[in-house]
Amino acid sequence: xxxIIRKAIETDSEKIWTLMEQLAVFEKxxxxxxxxxxxxxxxxxxxxxPDFYCFVAEDNDKIAGMVVYYFLPxxxxxxxxxxxxxxxxxxxxxxxxxxxxxxxxxxxxxxKQNCKxxxxxxxxxxxxxxxxxxxxxxxQNNDWLNYELNF
Amino acid sequence: xxxIETKKVTxxxxxxxxxxxxxxxxxxxxSANSEENMNQYLKDxxxxxxxxxxxxxxxxxxxxxMLDDNVIGYLKVNFGASQTEIKDDKAIEIExxxxxxxxxxxxxxxxxxxxxxxxxxxKNAEYVWLGVWEENPRAxxxxxxxxxxxxxKHIFKLGNDEQTDIMMKLQLx
Numbered sequence: 001x002x003x004i005i006r007k008a009i010e011t012d013s014e015k016i017w018t019l020m021e022q023l024a025v026f027e028k029x030x031x032x033x034x035x036x037x038x039x040x041x042x043x044x045x046x047x048x049x050p051d052f053y054c055f056v057a058e059d060n061d062k063i064a065g066m067v068v069y070y071f072l073p074x075x076x077x078x079x080x081x082x083x084x085x086x087x088x089x090x091x092x093x094x095x096x097x098x099x100x101x102x103x104x105x106x107x108x109x110x111x112k113q114n115c116k117x118x119x120x121x122x123x124x125x126x127x128x129x130x131x132x133x134x135x136x137x138x139x140q141n142n143d144w145l146n147y148e149l150n151f
Numbered sequence: 152x153x154x155i156e157t158k159k160v161t162x163x164x165x166x167x168x169x170x171x172x173x174x175x176x177x178x179x180x181x182s183a184n185s186e187e188n189m190n191q192y193l194k195d196x197x198x199x200x201x202x203x204x205x206x207x208x209x210x211x212x213x214x215x216x217m218l219d220d221n222v223i224g225y226l227k228v229n230f231g232a233s234q235t236e237i238k239d240d241k242a243i244e245i246e247x248x249x250x251x252x253x254x255x256x257x258x259x260x261x262x263x264x265x266x267x268x269x270x271x272x273x274k275n276a277e278y279v280w281l282g283v284w285e286e287n288p289r290a291x292x293x294x295x296x297x298x299x300x301x302x303x304k305h306i307f308k309l310g311n312d313e314q315t316d317i318m319m320k321l322q323l324x
Contacts, residue, residue, distance in 0.1 A: 007265070
């Protein structure tokens with residue numbers, strides 16, 4: 001069997017963390033990255049309900065990529081939505097449509113959960129990422145600005 | 152795409168349920184049991200009538216593990232009076248988790264197990280219990296790894312043969 005997309009399980013925690021760390025380097029927030037494998041295990045798999053959900057792309061015991069997401073249970077449309085926090089494919093597995101497959105699993109999950117929308121952000125300098133999302137049919141949202149308060 | 156996911160089984164899926172039920176039972180138990188006893192169980196235990204009754208009963212749910220459009224495993228959970236023993240309202244029984252041999256080692260059992268725990272937590276169950284054949288070390292290790300502990304033993308009959316099930320449970324709260 002080739003690459004399989006499936007829900008993440010607790011024993012994936014360490015490998016998921018490795019990808020999260022690689023993403024933090026890529027997206028340049030490694031200095032504030034405070035996640036450990038133990039935190040991944042606790043927040044994603046032991047807590048009920050978990051703090052995040054995750055699909056992984058598995059290649060014979062290796063994790064080639066992941067998509068991490070949350071649910072936004074309440075929206076004006078009275079339908080839940082999904083917020084995609086992280087999509088990442090290991091460098092050694094690029095060019096095999098794994099990102100597409102993870103996105104398509106997420107879309108299936110969204111439909112299953114009666115969601116109306118998947119939303120996410122992408123770094124302005126990440127042109128490859130933007131091209132990838134546009135190829136999937138996603139649109140950049142120019143109607144709203146992102147704000148935040150930091151403590 | 153090859154996507155493994157779970158799907159709740161409905162009465163429309165009964166033929167698929169029969170097929171996966173028979174095949175996984177055969178793969179799991181045929182080497183250690185007489186052909187006659189196996190045939191009897193495959194005939195009675197997986198008849199359309201019996202499965203229809205199991206699907207229609209309140210307090211029991213089946214889930215398939217799917218690889219794209221193919222059924223590669225299944226789960227059955229029971230609550231309330233539908234539990235095969237104990238019948239404690241605060242408990243949920245995992246009656247069956249079976250995965251086709253071809254897909255062993257692909258985490259499919261764990262995905263079905265996680266589904267069972269999700270169901271149990273949604274139902275606010277205090278503990279999950281199950282019986283596992285004492286000569287199925289693969290299953291026993293799987294449940295131990297997930298935190299289950301042994302609490303009893305029970306005898307059941309496969310055809311004319313008396314067999315022992317180990318009873319295990321996991322406290323959720």
